[in-house]
Amino acid sequence: MKVLIYTHEFPPFLGGLATESYMLGNGISQAGLDVTVLAPLYSAQDKDLDNSLNFRVVRMGRFARNHGIPSPIKEAAGLLSLIKALYEIKPDVVIFITREAHTAGGLLPSLPFRVIVRVAGMEAFGYLLGKRISKRFLGLSMKRLYMRAYKIISPSLSTKELLEKAGIPGDKIDVIYNGVSNYMLSQEPNPRILEGLRSKFNIKSGEKVVLTVSRLVPGKGQDAVIRAMPKVLKEGNGFKYLIVGEGGYEQKLKELCEKEGVSSKVIFAGSVPQSEVINFYDLCDIFIMPNRTIKNAENIEGLPNVVLEAASRGKPVIAGIPGGSKEVIEHGESGYVVNGEDINEIAMCILDLLNNEEKALAFGLSARQRIKRIFTEEKMIDSCLELINIS
Known part of the structure; x- marks a missing residue:
């Protein structure tokens, strides 16, 4: 059986959907199926990565890699690449991942293959239910694909609810949680590397470390943590706030640090290769991403991979209410689920975990055990294989 995975996020690009696209390609290939991934070209070095994989990767032209910003050129480049791949590969199953792939798939006149679509919270919330005319226009093509799909994979119950609200039949939607890699669950912390990072x-x-791993964009919550820091530091709790990631919001965050008088306590580490992120989880005492919905941005988290990864490393997690994090983190047992706009609540949760080391360790252990029960790579792949192999 031939399976085509069409995605606009794939390594070396860093992000949850890129990681998931790789996991699906690798896992489905290991099950004995003939897998091809259609993904953007990022640099000439992509060939080295592609040659190391046990499945085929076809790279689209550079016009297709403009991640995140809808543009006619990108949409056209993606559609043409998809048509070419369908003609050459003649797949039995196509898995569409990322908004750009959904838009292209919805423009196809016919679908002579089984269609499986992985939908993130942003696609349901911003494009199907959003108020921006440009996004709703693209959402028409996306919804056309969703309605013709054999199955839609939702990463969380909250995303499924959004899809149903947008008019997608519930019996089309299967909730398949993102999975944490075996490496993330099994690798022992490296004291030498951790000392080097310190x-x-x-x-x-x-000195304790509070960590966020995320793109630097509004809504992820780094600004809320910075605003909460003066209250935490006033209580005499010395710690460093380590921010991993890059994005257009960085300068505003640095200006906010100056305004709040916490610049000396905040570290901007920049982008970190996926293979090294595990060390930052191991370095921290608390992982925090108090995400919130920004009205004009129409953003929402489906199920943040970073929350899963931090929990898998035995760290207590403070996460925001919108999206799927609350399906991972049990409030008061493995972390806290907070209102990302309530600075006082965020500060109190940080203080509680900094002041109660035994509680923080117990929360982290509970989080790790929950990941091992529910959110593993094997469970995700097995569930996807069931959808592919059903005759």
């Missing part, structure tokens, strides 16, 4: 970022021995 030295690099001038984090004193014994």
Whole structure:
């Protein structure tokens, strides 16, 4: 059986959907199916990565890689690449991942293959239910694909609810949670590397670390943590706030640090290769991403992979209410689920975990056990294979 995975996020691009696209390609290939991934070209070095994989990767032209911003050129480049791949491969199943892929799929006149679509919260919330005319226009093509699909994969119950609200029949939608890799669950922390990170970022021995791993965009919650820091520091709790990721919001976050008087306590680590992110989870004492919905941005989290990964490393997590994080983090047992706009609540949760080391450790252990029960790579792949192999 031939399976085509069409995605606009794939390594070396960093992000949850890129990781999931790779996991699906690898897992489905290991099950004995003939897998091809259609993905953007990022650089000449992509060939080295592609040659190391046990499945085929076809790279689209550079015009298709303009992630995130809808544009006629990108949409056309994606559609033409998809048509070419369908003609050459003649797949039995096509899995569409990312908004750009959904738009292109909805424009196809016919679908002579089984269609499986992986839909994120942003696609349901911003494009099917949003108020922006440009997004609703693209949403028409996306919804056309969803209605013709054999199955839609939702990463969380909250995303399924959004899809149903947009008029997608519930019996088309299967909730398949994102899975954490075996490596993330099994690798032991490396004391030498952790000591090197402490030295690099001038984090004193014994000084606690609060971590966020995310793109630097409004709604992820880094700004809320920065605003909460003066209250936490006033209580005498010395810690460093380590921010991993890059994005257009970085300068505003740095200006906010100056305004709040916490610049010396905040570290902007920049982008980190996926293979090294595990060390930052191991370095931290608390992982925090108090995401919130920004009205004009029409953003929402489906199920953040970083929340799963941090929990898998045994870290207590403070996460925002919107989206799927609350399906991972049990409030008061493995972390806290907070209102991302309530600075006082965020500060109190940070203080509680900084002041109660035993509670923080217990929360982290509970989080890790829950990941191992429900949110593993094997469970995700097995569930997807069931959809592919059903005759």
